[in-house]
Amino acid sequence: GIDLVAGGRVKKGHRTEPASQDVYIRLLVKLYRFLARRTNAQFNKIVLARLFMSRVNRAPLSISAISRHMKGKEGKTAVLVGSVTDDVRMLEVPKLSICCLRITESARARIVKAGGEVITLDQLALRAPTGKNTVLLRGKRTAREAVRHFGAAGVPGSHVKPYVRSKGRKFERARGRRQSRGYKN
Numbered sequence: 772g773i774d775l776v777a778g779g780r781v782k783k784g785h786r787t788e789p790a791s792q793d794v795y796i797r798l799l800v801k802l803y804r805f806l807a808r809r810t811n812a813q814f815n816k817i818v819l820a821r822l823f824m825s826r827v828n829r830a831p832l833s834i835s836a837i838s839r840h841m842k843g844k845e846g847k848t849a850v851l852v853g854s855v856t857d858d859v860r861m862l863e864v865p866k867l868s869i870c871c872l873r874i875t876e877s878a879r880a881r882i883v884k885a886g887g888e889v890i891t892l893d894q895l896a897l898r899a900p901t902g903k904n905t906v907l908l909r910g911k912r913t914a915r916e917a918v919r920h921f922g923a924a925g926v927p928g929s930h931v932k933p934y935v936r937s938k939g940r941k942f943e944r945a946r947g948r949r950q951s952r953g954y955k956n
Contacts, residue, residue: 814902830910
């Protein structure tokens with residue numbers, strides 16, 4: 772509701788600018804703010820909104836996941852507003868064209884070696900101002916270990932991971948964990 776004394780009305784909760792003071796992110800925001808306004812491509816509006824996001828909401832994506840998504844989409848550029856990481860489990864890297872905010876050194880080396888390319892979002896703006904021939908991807912937010920602890924641990928039917936110092940015989944193994952000690956769920 773409205774509580775004017777406490778500091779005005781409740782405004783919309785979404786970000787209108789990045790919280791980060793990173794100069795390069797701020798410059799990209801200026802660029803994509805312009806493109807979102809002057810082109811009627813939804814692509815630019817989405818990229819702009821993702822540039823505002825916190826780091827938790829800009830989840831990383833591995834080159835193996837990118838190659839999986841890009842199967843059958845040769846000649847297109849994978850766009851990820853976030854980080855691209857290497858995957859040592861992947862032996863053969865296909866030729867990929869990737870556009871991202873950050874990329875690990877090893878991932879970049881492997882993509883370039885396979886004849887692919889890595890470009891930045893400002894280079895993409897020159898190449899595809901409306902996002903033509905691009906595939907917009909994003910990482911899995913719930914892949915973080917912290918997400919496993921969300922919810923109430925020890926409640927029947929919940930599979931929430933409790934914060935326990937160690938997973939041994941002496942740690943939280945009695946009440947609620949076996950039938951002979953009260954209850955088990």
